[in-house]
Amino acid sequence: MKHRIAQTFQLLKEKHEKALIPYVMAGDPSLRQTEELVLELERNGANLIELGVPFSDPIADGPVIQLAAERALRSGTSLKKILAMVKRLRQKTQIPLILMAYYNTLMAMGEEPFCREAVAVGIDGVIIPDMPPEESKVLSTAATTHGLDVIFLLAPTSTALRKQEVIKRARGFIYYVSLTGITGFPLSNIGKVQTHVRHIQKTAKKPVAVGFGIATPHEAKAVSQFADGVIVGSAIVRQIGAAAQSSHLVKHIGSFIKKLKHAMT
Amino acid sequence: MPHIPDTHGRFGQYGGLYVPEILMPAVLELRNIYASIRKDRQFQKTFLTCLQEYVGRPTPLYFAKNLTKTLGGAKIYLKREDLCHTGAHKINNAVGQALLTQRMKKHRVIAETGAGQHGVAVATVAAKFGLEAEIYMGTEDMERQALNVFRMRLLGAKVTGVNAGSRTLKDAISEAMRDWTTNVRTSHYLLGSVLGPHPYPMMIRDFQSIIGREARKQVWAAEGQLPHLLVACVGGGSNSIGLFYPFLKDSSVKMVGVEAGGLGVKSGKHAARFSGGKPGVLHGTMTYLLQNEHGQVNLTHSVSAGLDYAAVGPEHSMHHDSGRIRYTSATDKEALAGFDLLSQEEGIIPALESAHAVAEVIKLAPTMKKQQILVMNLSGRGDKDVQHIAHMRGTHL
16 A cells, blocks of 8 residues: 555545554564554554654653663664564554654665665654754655655744745655654643644645644643644653553553543544 | 865765754754854954953963973974863863854853863853853763862852763763753753764864964974874864864874774774764764664763763764874773873873873874974863872772
């Protein structure tokens, strides 16, 4: 199946639904559990899934995701192993899968081999938090060749000119960072987020998903009133960290996703 | 010759600006403001006056007669950055960026520090220019450099320990970048070395190149000719590029940068990026990086906190590839021998960072002719290391 991301947003739009996009760190606590988690997230209402690629020095992330990356690296996770896991997952699910990876982890594999491999195993998009449009040429060229969506971010600090640049290059959807800060910080002003998102939607004609700081069903509901997608990361990752040893981990996370999705519909 | 770096901050294939979108407007604003300041005579005049009156520049170029005699080769001159106010070259850049912070009308500065020298320099200029300062420092480094932690606090700065990862400079930079991301509207990130996104590597090089400009004049005055060899230690690479930059076009002047060899390059416990690293992206820039096959950044080791970092300034990567600058390393043991030799021969206790340069001088000077001239950058004084070295040698102060 092609263009899973676009199709998913299209189908949701027809149903007047918003996309729930959970983030989990691949390999936290183990890749086997990530594989189960992805299926459980889908069963409980996730529409797209972001898989974090652990990096030793994640500058855009707060402590919750930093610790998850450390756990994932300790469990022996690498980009190659994540891609192998996705290949297995694709036998079982067609949910859009997006990697969130720092540039160095992709560069170590090589930008072109990465894009080729990622598409071959069934990855749909990639988000690179430390790659602004200015530095995207090498990766975007390879991504376009192989049909991988490069999802760019916009922030409250982005100027009008930058918004235009990002809108022009955006594939799949646009990731709006709800706050000036790092992942896992509390969301303060939803009204302001709404103003920004509406403005981007008007010019972009592409779905806009909002992430950073959305932690509760209540917040997910509030953001889903205007955004096309709601990304929840640290709030899930924190619970995975707390329940890592529990045999109910997967079910427990599944029920949290169910609550988020329920609040959004 | 094309302008280096270009407007995207590229030194050949290295450099650039790999930062989150949230920071991009601030980075571009900094680029634009710095571009105007570079040509602004009033700013440059204020900067120079401050370097003269507050930092104590020009620093002497000192002929190390005893060391020269002992090593029995080239005439050894020391560029005495250890005599700068606060005891290291770091203050040159801190003054420049503090003036810039004022120009941007920001009232708070954030900084990282490894050895504590940059942290002390930032705390110092923050006090002088009435800025609020928060310094991030790995908790391992806080132990190694307890004296500097106390100095920063005396100066009124907030020192925040970083417990993540290796608890050294790398993690302090990550934490400072997170603070910057969160407080970008009010705070300036006063980065301490020629690292990070454009324009930092260029701007910090410019501020530090006062070292080489002075040395060039001083060596002409003393010897009536250019030096044959320049030697400096390379952590991020600000003291070395500061000395080297004004000589880059003088093809007769050879240059050696000395990285931290730690327990030896073969041991894997070192910070010799040009021996064990390959190009990668860390903290906003593309450069040589110590990393594993999966792109995870390696832990580094050095007796000197200021050289203990997995990446190197992108401009150095370019000069490494072109061969204009030769890079080598000195082990902990060699650096400690250099530390003792300079202390006892010249009555100058060098910083452990600078002691790596001394170690290379010990190797190279005897191989040179007596009429040849060697200039070593003595980037900082060793008072901060005395406690750590006493501890290593079993004395508790």
